[in-house]
Amino acid sequence: PDLAAFESLVRGHAPKFFYGIPNSQNPSGRTYSEGKRRAVAEILEGTDTVFYEDDAFGELFFDGKPRPPVKRHLPKQTVISGSFSKIVAPGMRIGWIYAPAPVLRQFNVAKQAADLHSNFLCQVILHRYLATHDLDAHVARVSAVYGRHCRLMCDLLDDLMPPGTTHTNPEGGMFMTAALPDGVSSMEVFREGVHEGVAVLPGVPFYVDGGGEDTIRLNFSAAGEEEIAEGMHRLARVVRKLA
Amino acid sequence: PDLAAFESLVRGHAPKFFYGIPNSQNPSGRTYSEGKRRAVAEILEGTDTVFYEDDAFGELFFDGKPRPPVKRHLPKQTVISGSFSKIVAPGMRIGWIYAPAPVLRQFNVAKQAADLHSNFLCQVILHRYLATHDLDAHVARVSAVYGRHCRLMCDLLDDLMPPGTTHTNPEGGMFMTAALPDGVSSMEVFREGVHEGVAVLPGVPFYVDGGGEDTIRLNFSAAGEEEIAEGMHRLARVVRKLA
Incomplete structure (x- = not known):
């Protein structure tokens, strides 16, 4: 992001929520530099804004080296989610989320209201795949x-x-x-x-x-x-x- | 429903949407009589209210005779949905929807934005089960x-x-x-x-x-x-x- 514009939006609007894709963004393929990651975390630190770090592509770096997530610089305000859709099979519709405990509790209630729970059979299949294959x-x-x-x-x-x-x-x-x-x-x-x-x-x-x-x-x-x-x-x- | 109260709510508030479970309602197990089905359809007919007929339990009548859906009396304003969760396997999270074409187009856009699509592998498994087993x-x-x-x-x-x-x-x-x-x-x-x-x-x-x-x-x-x-x-x- 344009850091000056981002900082002014955060200060001016105190958003509840900022959604970003630091790794290989869809549609551009752009990746935040390490400096941008730190700067985004510094701008958000101590505000009421939750950073939703969509990391669907974070494992797919051509040099094989995953970048440290923004969550590392902003652990208490960041929700990070990933997906097995891009690395195992899109048709399973199974992903994961890693969030501060109070956010996770609210998320679980909202998810249960929205869809009860994720497809169970494919979670078992995926678990078996992960336990018996070398995903890396x-x-x-x-x-x-x-x-x-x-x-x-x-x-x-x-x-x-x-x-x-x-x-x-x-x-x-x-x-x-x-x-x-x-x-x-x-x-x-x-x-x-x-x-x-x-x-x-x-x-x-x-x-x-x-x-x-x-x-x-x-x-x-x-x-x-x-x-x-x-x-x-x-x-x-x-x-x-x-x- | 209490038909007089229902009619007065529909006339007074012109709701966009009425959600009902005519068959074996959760939590009461109550079923609309045929007369109530017709009366609900008559009250809604010609209004801007869409009736969402949740029919998750419609196949599970102890006498084996499914009741005619309210949609039959109100075809242009009713969305009816069912689920394979109660009759095949809950963990698959697969259901169906039957709606007027303009509603279905909007629904498809909303669903795609919400979850891209339903779990594909379990749709194939379910299709295979339905094609090779006597579900009835x-x-x-x-x-x-x-x-x-x-x-x-x-x-x-x-x-x-x-x-x-x-x-x-x-x-x-x-x-x-x-x-x-x-x-x-x-x-x-x-x-x-x-x-x-x-x-x-x-x-x-x-x-x-x-x-x-x-x-x-x-x-x-x-x-x-x-x-x-x-x-x-x-x-x-x-x-x-x-x-």
Whole structure:
């Protein structure tokens, strides 16, 4: 985040709640630096704001080194949650939460009112998987593959897209954001892309009050390297046509 | 529901939403008569109120005959939902919803924002179970057992409890409500019951604005007939002590 703007919002509005994704943010793939982590914690320390640290992507760093969570700098005010969706199987819909005891008690009541409890059978299956498999080795394999995919996609964006295209350089996760040349609309790229058989997500739905018209989110986790190469060639054709 | 009070609430407040359980309501086990179903539909017809018909227990009638849903009398304004929790396995957390198309579109967006989607693995397991097993035969077996349990529990309430105790007479479901003799507190019965190894749920949490201090919810689905008999003897001792 823009630290000056963030500090002024926290001081001016005393929000109850700040939601952030410090690791490989969706949609940009951006990661807070260690300095930003400390600064965010310092701004929030002692306020009534709870920091909700969404860490769905925290294990998927291409260099294999998880970053220390913001919670480490702000233990009493931070709720951190993660998911087995990105590292084991998305269809199980099982995640975890780590929060100060009073928050956790309230959370349990709210969750019970919302859904009684999480799917029990898949919790047992997941527990068995975790007890009998080396999850760290699996995560390391997956992260290495995603890292190769990400580098390939970045290189192809640099090589194939018309001048004025920029992109983030994720250190982990599954997504990156590309900014299109002046005057190219992400919604048009989305619509034309679908006709060419390449799917991108316009940035617009990621902004609550406007923005993102010139950005697209690209996913590098699911497709293989040949598909990524073919997709980037198709996407470059679409953007060149509209530029 | 009290039809006059219900009509006056609907006319006076034009609620967006009315939530009801016409079949074997939790906690009372009460079922709307066919006349009440028609009357509720007539009161709501043409208003802006959506009737949310929670039908979690609709298959579990002891006589094996599901009642026609209120939705049949009010098809355009009724959302009806059911659950596999009461007839297949609660731990799967899988249910269904049947709603007018515009409601369903909104519901799908809201559900996707809330939880992305339901557990996929257990949907596949459930689909397989439904395709290869006779669910109706299973439901008939379960309903017959619950019916026997319910009759046993009613008989024991009549035989063992002190004068002034009354109870509902469910036609289906898993629950009944008993009203305690004057001056006996359901919270005290709950606390004393736990010491005697018998668990009942006080009626209090089922009332949003007071009430239920003299009622307890009894569950007849999980325990076997011997356990029910033992439990009712213990409960009667507790209530006699407090009466």
